[in-house]
Amino acid sequence: MAGRDTGELKTAGRPRDPEADEAILRAALELFAERGVDGTSIEQIAKRAGVARLTVYRRWSSKEELLVQAIVYGRNAPDLTDEEYDTLPYPEVFARMVGTMTDAIADRRLAPLLAQLIGSTFSHPELFDAFWRASGSKRREGGIRLVRRAIREGMLPPDADPEVIVEIIVGALFYRMLVPPRHDDVLEYVGRVLRQVGFREIPTP
Structure with missing residues (x-):
């Protein structure tokens, strides 16, 4: 059979x-x-x-x-290594990170998954905690590492707070995935978010 x-x-x-x-x-x-x-x-x-x-x-x-x-498994975008965050040309690292963000926003299948995952923080906190240990915390640390490098290279103000900037970016992206679909360009939206958190220029590969 x-x-x-x-x-x-x-x-x-x-x-x-x-x-x-x-x-x-x-x-x-x-x-x-x-x-x-x-x-x-x-x-x-x-x-x-x-x-x-x-x-x-x-x-x-x-x-x-x-x-x-x-x-x-569903989050199949490869993570950068610590060495890549620090040694690859910043435009290349930046492009890979932005590419991951735009792909996530554009994939409407992720919205219901994200909604269920967020809801599980109250009903099944052990599920979200396990996911955070397996994937979420590593991605957050990678984002913080990238923001700190942007500060060192003059693309963000020297007094910028890396943790707050990452949280603002992630919050904006979550909102964009969960609200009803819009017709604006996803890549252009990501660029607007980055400019709002203080990026003086958007690196291009």
Whole structure:
């Protein structure tokens, strides 16, 4: 039968099937965006992924752990390394960061996911905390590192507060993703936000 999983017949120690992993992660991400934490179950995830429940349980110890990995999986933009933040030409680093931001805003599928994730800070704080440890805090530190470099290179005032600037930018981007769609150019919007927080010039690669 198509889609039937026979993982329970595999011998111990056999490598996991990456295609099954991706199918499970995609299903979990879709269901979380549609229904939230309480409306999503392991059974539903397995059914949508086309695998047996046992296949999911063998890979993840809880629904929350699976959802965290699914959310991180959905954020597939590669992170810059600490060395890249400091050594790559600033216009190149800047372009990659802005590209990630514009892609996120333009992808309307992220809005319901973001809404569910924000809502989970109250109903399931452990889910958001785990996601923050796995992905969010690293991206925030990268943004702060980039702002500090902009200050050193004269693109921002010397008394600018890197943490506040990053929070303003992220807040504006979250708002832009969550409000009803607009017709303005996404890249142009990002540029307006950056100018409002004090960028004296927008680097171009």
